[in-house]
Amino acid sequence: MSKRDVPGVGPYGGPAGGWGALQAVARAVRQQMGVAREATMLLKVNQPAGFDCPGCAWPDPRSTSSFEFCENGAKAVSWEATSKRTTPEFFARHSLSELWHWSDFALEDEGRLTHPMRYDAATDRYVPIEWDDAFARIGAALRALPDPNMAEFYTSGRASNEAAFLFQLLARRFGTNNFPDCSNMCHEPTSVGLPESIGVGKGTVTLADFDHCDAIFCIGHNPGTNHPRMLATLRAAARRGAKIVVLNPLRERGLERFTSPQDAVEMVTGRSTPIATDYVQLKIGGDVAALKGMMKTLLDMDRESRENGGEGVVDRAFIDEHTTGFDELVRDLEATPWDQIVSTSGVARDEIEKLARIYAESRAVIACYGMGITQHRSGTANVQQIANLLLMRGNIGRDGAGICPLRGHSNVQGDRTVGITEVPPPAFLDSLKRVFGFEPPREHGHGAIAAMQSMRDERAKALICLGGNLPVAMSDPGVCFDAIRKLDLAVHIATKLNRSHLLAAKETLLLPCLGRTELDIQASGPQSVTVEDSMSMVHASQGSLPPASEHLRSEPAIVAGIAKASLDDPALDWDGWVADYSRIRDLIEAVFPQFEHYNERIREPGGFRLYNAASARRWDTPDGRARFIAHSGVMEDPRVNRSDALLLATIRSHDQYNTTIYGYNDRYRGISGRRDVVFVNEQDLDSRGLQHGDLVDVEAIEDTVSLGGSRRLCGLTAVAYDIPRGSMAAYYPEANGLIALHDCDARSGTPSYKSVPVLLSLSKGDCLPEDEASTWQQGDVRNDRTGAAIAGEERHRPNDGAMPT
Incomplete structure (x- = not known):
């Protein structure tokens, strides 16, 4: 079947990075910031005396170059440091009902919030409010709750260690462990699964390990878009001859080849560095099957080697000294048939065996x-199978080897380290009691899904959001939007306007805060905050731009203001802590021993690494050993047994960071000026009588559907794409409406954004009229159905290109 021309859809032949990345950086700076001032600002990103990029959690090298930012990092910085402003006059001109019809891009593109605002139901508008009045209203609403557990305290991963620590102290002194946070929606399976396997819920590698490994297995991630600074590390490993093996359903350009903007030769000649030595496109949901096939092959290779007098392939000495559960794993692998592995993974047996040989022949992986x-x-089980594979050859706790979860938000790992968790360890609570003199709540609190269910059922009455865009990021937006509207109190601490702020509770307050790029001056002078990257490095971050408005306050100051209005505990010196953030770090050190000499160590260029027991082959588990954890079967989703079912994954575009939409181009996938597409295997289209460019409907099947009726995205454009049969993809968060709130990993509570069983059919053309609680915006860039992709200059046009569910 030949492909017909489809507006805004075409091939992309270039590498990741290169001139395309530089042009995108220039465009972002030009559209959002004053070029001269902010071009200088970009040179301070991820520098020892500068500020930490809010765009990802990839670590900084010890020897920094002249610029340590990537394309999407530049977009994140320019988006925050924009010269545009969202003022009280803006809100006076636009009601929330009107703003609801704006795209998410248009809302945030209005610029930085400048004043604290309160929702006025009589006029359906935000109106200015003084800070003291805002705090008083919040305090009165929280104190009026009959049960502290009727409040939910949400944290975005962009919050600093200092802000997050004060936030958890506020909530626990208030009397609850309800801490829904962004980790619940991304790496909670890591936080739940790895402690059971290796005793720590973090990765075990450092950046230096990538200089010493023989092979890197990249599984289920897209560095070209989600953590582009990793590309420089992969490029260096590839150029010195390390094997780079990719297991991913889509062919992502950043894992194929990369032109470094810092390499003059590559830029001038147009050359690029190949990244993946082996690229395996498995089916969506086929990861456990492929991993089990590799481990099953390792056992066969080990048996053959020993029978022939060799040393074997499996590291028996390491297993005997450091682990338990290996025999159970062996029995499970032997009981898993190859036909099941091949069918579920979508990968031929000889290809899986080849991957196992690469792994076995590599000293450090x-x-x-x-x-x-x-x-x-099966998110938690997926993580534990990766740990099993590494443990089989002792690839944890030595140079050049280990497990590396790739965090997204710049401090999502740090927030968890300093106490943002709904399941607090008893030792941590004991430390809080010792340091602050009150008895913290001991019962487990709410993660993100439990919090939304509590708000939906009107058991929770108040929500305090330290950043983020919670109901938009969550699955089941119709339910989540209505849940927020049922609240007595909703408070949003934010830098820019987003869709969550348009969901008015009985009392809704919008509190503007300083951004990472801005100078934070308190009573003792300019302040630094600290963050922890995905490899446990803690370092300082200090902005230098003048604040977007004189009315902004820092996140720690806002949290302290809420605390003083809500709590009656004179022993807690909120004002003193905010006056000098080093005092907050002293408190963190007092509660968490691993932060010993905190203030001294962050003065070192690059900061310091928190102790990671598994990196030293010390296992913080009940028996002091790492544990092989067997999971029977290959985690095949029973909902896709019907022949016409497909498994859909939600994905981010290249012009996107979580729910923030920077623009409408997904350059590496060949999409420009639109997001209303679904990526499908050409044979899957053909078997349904469809073709590239057709308008299609996507409907969730069976138990993904709640009592509210069918879940459907309609009128999307089908794009024939290089993705395995039985798999398809659509953009997040627009496709979140296909996922029921209860559809998640039972162990961690993480929504199943990457495995949604659906049906695909020619569009019936019967999209429902726009419903403000459930319609997903296409925004001010849409397919006009006649052939022209409309560019995004008209930022304020109504959202008439919607994607209904």
Whole structure:
């Protein structure tokens, strides 16, 4: 079947990075910031005396170059440091009902919030409010709750260690462990699964390990878009001859080849560095099957080697000294048939065996994974199977080897380290009691799904959001939007306007805060905050731009203001802590021993690494050993047994960071000026009588559907794409409406954004009229159905290109 021309859809032949990345950086700076001032600002990103990029959690090298930012990092910085402003006059001109019809891009593109605002139901508008009045209203609403557990405290991963620590102290002194946070939606399977396997819920590698590994296995992640600074590390490993093996359903350009913008020769000649030595496109949800096939092959290779007098392939000495559960794993692998492995993974047996040989022949191996592993019903099991594979050859706790979860938000790992968790360890609570003199709540609190269910059922009455865009990021937006509207109190601490702020509770307050790029001056002078990257490095970050408005306050100051209005505990010196953030770090050190000499160590260029027991082959498990954890079967989703079912994954575009839409181009996938597409295997289209460019409907099947009726995205454009048969993809968060709130990994509570069973059919043309609670915006760039992709200059046009569910 030949492909017909489809507006905004075409091939992309270039590498990741290169001139395309530089042009995108220039465009972002030009559209959002004053070029001269902010071009200088970009030179401070990820520098020892500068500020930490809010765009990802990839670590900084010890020897920094003249610029340590990537394309999407530049977009994140320019988006925050924009010269555009969202003022009280803006809100006076536009009601929330009107703003609801704007795209998410248009809302955030209005610029930085400048004043604290309160929702006025009589006029359906935000109106200005003084800070003291805002705090008083919040305090009164929280104190009026009959049960502290009727409040939910949400944290975005962009919050600093200092802000997050004060936030958890506020909530626990208030009396609850309800901490829904962004980790619940991304790497919670890591936080749940790895402690059971290796005793720590973090990765075990450092950046230096990538200089010493023989092979890197990249599983379920897309560095070209989600953590582009990793490409420089992969490029260096590839150029010195390390094997780079990719297991991913889509062919992502950043894992294929990369032109470094810092390499003059590559830029001038147009050359690029090949990244993957082996690229295996498995089916969506086929990861456990492929991993089991590799481990099954390793056992066969080990048996053959020993029978022939060799040393074997499996590291028996390491297993005997450091682990338990290996025999159980062996029995499970032997009971898993190859036909099941091949069918579920979509990968031929000889190809899986080849991957196992690469692994076996490599002395030191790093396994990297992202949300393509965690955001499944089997997310925790997926993580533990990767740990099993590494443990079989002792690839944890030595140079050049280990497990590497790829965090997204710049401080999502740090927030968890300093106490943002709904399941607090008893030792941590004991430390809080010792340091602050009150008895913290001991019962487990709410993660993101439990919090939404509590709000939906009107058991929770208040929500305080330290950043983020919670109901938009969550699955089941119709339910989540209505849940927010049922609240007595919703508070949003934010830098820019987003869709969550348009969901008015009985009392809704919008509190503007400083961004990472801005100078934070308190009573003792300019302040630094700290963050922890995905490899446990903690370092300082200090902005230097003048604040977007004189009315902004820092996140720690806002949290302290809420605390003083809500709590009656004179022993807690909120004002003193905010006056000098080093005092907050002293408190963190007092509660968490691993932060010893905190203030001294962050003065070192690059900061310091928190102790990671598994990196030293010390296993913080009940028996002091790492544990092989067997999971029977290959985690095949029973909902796709019907012949016409497909498994859909939600994905991010290249012009996107989580729910923030920077623009409408997904350059590496050949999409420009639109997001209303679904990526499908050409044979899957053909078997349904469809073809590239057809308008199609996507409907969730069976138990993904709740009592509210069918879940459907309609009128999308089908794009024939290089993706395995039985798999398809659509953009996040627009496709979140296909996922029921209860559809998640039972162990971690992470929504199954990456495995949604669906049916695909020619569009019936019967999309429902726009419903403000459930319609997903296409925004101010849409397919006009006649052939022209409309560019995004008209930022304020109504959202008439919607994607209904």
